[in-house]
Every structure is written in structure tokens, then in C-alpha cells.
Amino acid sequence: EVQLVxxxxxxxxxGGSLRLSCAASGFIFSNYALTWVRQAPGxxxxxxxxxxxxxxxxxxxxxxxxxxxxxxxxxxxxxYLQMNSLRAEDTAVYTCAKGYLELGxxxxxxxxxxxxxxxxxxx
Amino acid sequence: xxxxxxxxxxxxxxxxxITVSCTGTSSDVGTYDYVSWYQQHPGKAPKLMxxxxxxxxxxxxxxxSGSKSGNTASLTISGLQAEDEADYYCSSYISSDxxxxxxxxxxxxxx
Numbered sequence: 001e002v003q004l005v006x007x008x009x010x011x012x013x014x015g016g017s018l019r020l021s022c023a024a025s026g027f028i029f030s031n032y033a034l035t036w037v038r039q040a041p042g043x044x045x046x047x048x049x050x051x052x053x054x055x056x057x058x059x060x061x062x063x064x065x066x067x068x069x070x071x072x073x074x075x076x077x078x079x080y081l082q083m084n085s086l087r088a089e090d091t092a093v094y095t096c097a098k099g100y101l102e103l104g105x106x107x108x109x110x111x112x113x114x115x116x117x118x119x120x121x122x123x
Numbered sequence: 124x125x126x127x128x129x130x131x132x133x134x135x136x137x138x139x140x141i142t143v144s145c146t147g148t149s150s151d152v153g154t155y156d157y158v159s160w161y162q163q164h165p166g167k168a169p170k171l172m173x174x175x176x177x178x179x180x181x182x183x184x185x186x187x188s189g190s191k192s193g194n195t196a197s198l199t200i201s202g203l204q205a206e207d208e209a210d211y212y213c214s215s216y217i218s219s220d221x222x223x224x225x226x227x228x229x230x231x232x233x234x
Binding site: 035045101 | 158159168169170171173174175178180210212214216220221222223224225226228
């Protein structure tokens with residue numbers, strides 16, 4: 001079964017840091033681009049960041065650029081999101097998702113999603 | 124503020140067809156065929172319904188179809204069923220820097 005499982009969320013003070021992880025199973029991890037998407041309470045989906053299958057190419061939304069870093073360890077089938085300088089507006093459920101096509105550079109249709117991990121930024 | 128504009132809500136009766144629009148610009152939807160559509164039921168993860176404007180992933184009902192005209196992409200659901208009631212989001216390639224953006228979402232109510 002193809003599966004993505006996030007972890008690492010929690011309560012953090014403004015200005016703090018968190019590192020999210022997304023453990024993958026059931027597919028050839030390095031063959032697929034991966035994406036982080038977040039959803040604030042009662043709000044819509046927001047694309048956050050993406051990374052190619054090899055890990056050599058990364059992309060970020062303007063709202064997180066310079067503060068978040070996406071990475072992956074293909075030997076551990078794990079995706080990461082390092083979040084620094086967190087703000088109240090970063091409060092959301094963070095979910096990782098897999099590109100549908102088996103192309104390391106296909107980011108546009110995401111067919112497998114995790115259940116998400118909750119990040120709350122509050123003092 | 125979403126770069127892609129969707130209606131906040133649409134509704135239809137069982138058996139009818141409805142269309143959800145997703146309006147971008149000539150720099151994203153109008154030029155690139157990287158529009159996807161997702162269905163999200165409350166408390167659940169999004170489900171990919173359409174990718175690359177009009178392609179259905181395996182396992183998605185053929186009642187769902189996608190198209191594009193100019194700067195506007197559309198998701199059409201035919202033979203509306205109660206279980207189609209959900210939020211629907213479009214997404215599109217937007218630039219080589221930011222890459223992807225979602226629309227604001229549309230709540231579909233089956234009357």
C-alpha cells in the first residue's frame with residue numbers, strides 16, 4: 001500500500017523552529033517529486049514547497065521563502081520540512097503529497113496524501 | 124489572496140450536472156496545461172480527480188471531467204450524487220519560482 005505518514009508537529013512559540021517528517025512506503029521514493037501543502041483551520045489548501053525526486057531542485061511559496069527548507073533522504077524514504085522563524089500565520093495542518101506521474105520533476109497532480117501533522121504557533 | 128479564482132459555492136440536485144470554474148491569467152492557466160482538481164471531504168485528505176487539465180487518474184469516476192478555455196479551467200461533474208458533496212480545489216503551475224498555486228476552493232452542495 002502506498003502511504004505517507006507525517007510527524008513532528010506541535011505547539012511552538014513565535015520565532016521558534018520545528019522539523020516535520022514524512023515517511024513514505026509502497027513506492028519507489030526517489031522516482032517521485034514530493035510536495036508540502038498546508039491548511040489553516042477553516043481555510044483552503046495552500047501550496048508550501050516542493051522537491052524533485054533527486055532532491056536537487058526545490059521550490060517555495062513566497063510566504064515561506066527564506067524561512068522554510070525542504071529536503072529528502074532517499075535512503076530513508078523520508079521527506080522533511082525545516083521551519084524556522086515561525087509566525088502565527090503558519091498555524092495549520094501540514095500534509096505531504098506525492099506527484100502522480102513517475103517523473104522526478106512532475107509536481108502538478110498529487111495522488112497520494114498523508115493525514116497531516118498539526119503545527120500551532122502561539123505564545 | 125488566491126491567484127486562482129473559484130466560486131465560493133455551487134449546488135445541484137442529484138442526477139444533474141454542475142461545473143466549477145477556476146480562473147487564472149494568461150501567465151498560468153492560459154498557457155500551461157498543468158491544472159489539477161482535488162476533492163476534499165470534511166476531515167479527510169484531498170483526492171486527485173483531474174490532472175493536466177483533463178486527465179483522470181485510475182479509479183476516478185468518468186462522471187468527473189476537466190477542460191480549459193482561455194484563462195479558465197473547469198471541472199464538470201455529471202450525474203450528481205450525494206457523495207459528491209465536498210470542497211473542490213483547483214491548482215495550476217504559476218511560475219518557475221513559486222511553481223504551484225491553489226484556488227480558494229468551492230463548496231459543492233447536493234440538494
